[in-house]
Amino acid sequence: MAAARRILVVGGSGFVGQAVCRSALARGWEVLSLSRHGAPERPAADQGRLASGVQWIKGDALRPETFREHLAGCDAVVHSVGVLMENGYKGLVNAGAGSGPSRAAATYEAANRDTALSVAQLARETAGVGAFAYVSAKDTIPFIDPRYISTKREVERELLAHRDRLRPIILRPGFMFSPARPLTLPVAAGVGAFQVLFDRTPLGCVLRGTPLEKAASPALRRELVAxxxxxxxxxxxxxxxxxxxxxERLGAS
Ligand SMILES: NC(=O)c1ccc[n+]([C@@H]2O[C@H](COP(=O)([O-])OP(=O)(O)OC[C@H]3O[C@@H](n4cnc5c(N)ncnc54)[C@H](OP(=O)(O)O)[C@@H]3O)[C@@H](O)[C@H]2O)c1
Incomplete structure (x- = not known):
């Protein structure tokens, strides 16, 4: 039986963050979520359990004074904030999960990099915080702005450089899907079909060495990543x- 822990999930109200909160609650951990709006805007099927189990903190990862006091007593931090497109594709992907205002636009530098560096720095200064999990990404999307990945790699380097003080856990998933977000399912099916074409048909030879090659990576179920x-x-x-x-190995363990 794992020891009870207290974790802060930065972005705990988001797509990945909610699943992390659920998984940690299932282990009996104390879970705090930090986001600008606090509790999730869209109802999830098990919202009641999530709502009562998580302490929803309103704050901004870029402003340490808004969450400093909540880090005290935490064993670990999960960072699950970021944008794939600066002009916000989320309104489309979230369309099947209920209504709600779309999230404010943010730059790659601010959302993917600076929020993480800000929280990691404070985590290093806070006694007792031992691990920092950063939801990075594998470079799987052709033709996306390279800053999506380069800003994430900057954070990875910074976390690894301070590994003596804070244990870095850096995850590089590709596309994530969940039945809770119905529009992610056909995308995941398309990703899977492309991978089969790439791995098992002559088309793979044609596409090798092109920008499409990197898209031949498996999509992962969000709950497994969490x-x-x-x-x-x-x-x-x-x-x-x-x-x-x-x-995949850790998620199945
Ligand atoms: N979804 C995927 O398929 C996928 C694939 C690979 C990697 N990733 C990575 O996984 C991470 C999470 O993605 P997601 O799809 O879960 O994103 P999401 O649904 O948009 O969630 C982002 C979360 O971050 C919060 N947030 C944004 N800015 C913040 C700030 N300044 N301070 C505090 N909280 C803030 C948001 O809440 P508020 O708006 O209320 O602040 C929300 O809770 C990202 O880094 C993304 O690059 C995702």
């Missing part, structure tokens, strides 16, 4: 960069 994050926090031996096979 379980992998929680399992990684719980195992002091796990640190560094976790690629898709590592995430």
């Amino acid at each position: 379980d992998a994050i929680v399992a990684a926090i719980d195992d002091p031996q796990v640190e560094g960069i976790l690629e898709i096979p590592d995430i």
Whole structure:
């Protein structure tokens, strides 16, 4: 039986963050979520359990004074904030999950990098915080602005450079899907079909070396990634960069 822990999930109201909160609650951990709006805007099927189990903190990862006091007593931090497109594709992807205002536009530098660096710095200064899980990404999307990945790699380097003070857990998933967000399912099916074409048909030879090659990576179920994050926090031996096979193994453990 794992020891009870207290974790802060930065972005705990988001797509990935909610699943992390659920997975941690299932282990009996104390869960705090930090986001600008507090509790999730859209109802989830098990919203009642999530709503009562998580302490929803309104604050801004870019403003340490809004969450400093909540880090005290935490064993670990999960960072699950970021944008794939600066002009916000989320309104479309979230359309099947209820109504709600779309999130404010943010730059890659602010959302993907600076929020993480800000929280990680404060985490390093806070006694007792031992692990920092960062939801990075594998470079799987052709033709996306390269700053999506470069800002994430900047954070990874910074976390690894301070590994003596804070155990870095860096996850590099590709596309994530969940039945809770119905529009993610056909995208995941398309990703899977492309991978089969790439791996098992002559088309793969044609596409090798083109920008489309990197799209031949498996989509992951959001809940599996969340379980992998929680399992990684719980195992002091796990640190560094976790690629898709590592995430699959940890998530299934
Ligand atoms: N979804 C995928 O398929 C996928 C694939 C690979 C990697 N990732 C990575 O996974 C991470 C999470 O993605 P997601 O899809 O879960 O995003 P999301 O649904 O948009 O959630 C983002 C969360 O961050 C919060 N947030 C945004 N700015 C903040 C700030 N300044 N301070 C505090 N909280 C803030 C949001 O709440 P408020 O707006 O209320 O602040 C929300 O809770 C990102 O880094 C993304 O790049 C996602």
